[in-house]
Amino acid sequence: MAPSSSSFSTTLSVFLLVLVGMASAQLSSTYYNTSCPNVLSTIKSAVNSAVANERRMGASLLRLHFHDCFVNGCDASILLDDTSTFTGEKTAKPNNGSVRGFEVIDTIKSKVESICPGVVSCADIVAIAARDSVVALGGQSWTVQLGRRDSTTASLSTANSDIPAPSLNLSGLISAFSKKGFTAKEMVALSGSHTIGQARCTNFRARIYNETNIDQSFASSLKSNCPSTGSDNNLSPLDAISQTTFDNAYYKNLVREKGLLHSDQQLYSGGSTDSQVTTYSTSSSTFLTDFANAMVKMGNLSPLTGTSGQIRTNCRKTN
Template sequence: MASYSSSFIRTITICVFVVLVVGMASAQLSSTYYNSSCPNALSTIKSAVNSAVANERRMGASLLRLHFHDCFVNGCDASILLDDTANFTGEKTAKPNNGSVRGFDVIDTIKSKVESICPGVVSCADIVAVAARDSVAALGGPSWTVQLGRRDSTTANLSTANSDIPAPTLNLSGLISAFSNKGLTAKEMVALSGSHTIGQARCTNFRARIYNETNINTSFASSLKSNCPSNGSDNNLSPLDAISPTSFDNAYYKDLVSKKGLLHSDQQLYNGGSTDSQVTTYSRSSSSFLTDFANAMVKMGNLSPLTGTNGQIRTNCRKTN
């Protein structure tokens, strides 16, 4: 009995230690992280994002997507920004990213501006997180307090990028599972999917839906076929939200209720399943969506950050120091 008790106590002690370590990693992120070390960091990032979005409104969606695709691969560590090296293949050529993820030049510009005022202080991972927030705000969406203090990874993970970033072909169960694997609930998944109220998708990602699926508004499907023929034109673009593609609002959910979701994965959120009622709520209440989206973005931005002495602060976001 004494041996059992000792073993049990050791197990409990280990569990408590693990919880404390994980909690400490998260606790090291702070909204005031750069207040002393680089007080103009956030205003510098915001100014650059506003300029980029004013120049091309689609860039707001691209910078937001960059944050999603970064966080879903080993956490929010700017691994998506790394170019290929002799030691590893980066994530830019992963199927979900290749030829579609963009905004790298904007991040480079922001990094250069921040480095000029605070060399070696602000991480690329934090820049990506803040740029996503500022992009949403620039397009009329909500703002939120970004927790800061992430450090940058020194490697990338191509295989995880291919496996963990949710594909546009996923059914509802697959979407719920993909987000659950990252500690995000089904409700948070539906809220985060609202990011598709801005941005565009390539024909190759919605061709099967407009030609083969039945849970789609017929006139909507027909209107897309001229720009997305049954063969070829894979890279032709169509807006994810047909109502207001450059405004961050709840129109995406109105599209879903009207069976006008562009991607298969979009319409799965409103297809007789467990998330229908949440889509209905968001389609009727913009404030509910915007509040839940902002809260979910904070949670997603806290996925497995590198803190303390882990990782580094890259001087160039495309390569390790």
């Protein structure tokens, strides 16, 4: 039996609405061109100032984006403070006493609100700040897709389960990234973020005292700052060669068995990713390009768009 004209019209209308919904859900590099044309320059200036004040902040802002996106998508959930009725992600094991840069995001949000109130999401600010931090430290730029909205919820349990731990073996790393849609090659590229920043003694103590696939002089040099007991929060650079420059030295370190974390050295330890590490250690341009491409992909992890979520006025709390 042929469909009536009215049922056909209804079906067509629903189909068109679905298409419009799909289109509105796409991120776009030009999202704020009309609504907030100065947002990119405003954020870049604030990030450059923060990084000039403390070079380590570049690594912290990059990590903030990563730890946000790996927990239910890039939705600024990591920025939410705990309240009497709400537990956020800041006290999760991978974040507690470790993730930082919240005050810089607050400053940026304040500047952006002053020029475009209620327009730019905290999630987009975090994504842009991550890119600008890499560029400020000498890395390659990429086009940040925009139009994310902010979550009204967070997940302590997902933060604890989904953010890759520094104790993971290669298979665990590949699995953790695969769950988010990344290939092993993209995982190796994203791990290159450890060419900047620092790690706490508690996260590499077991490696420097117990593992054999580590340069012994490198291990010895770390022990004075990371004794076998105590001093858990003492910091050491993830890349001892150029800890505040975004380059391929991280991979050169791995080839020399000078990876700081267990998870770092797992990328070059007789496994399937050895050749990728070797390639990046000898070709900075290949690494920087692959990293930039992988960051675009990470920024597209389950964003809230359209009418989902909200544009938070204060990144630390829901409206």
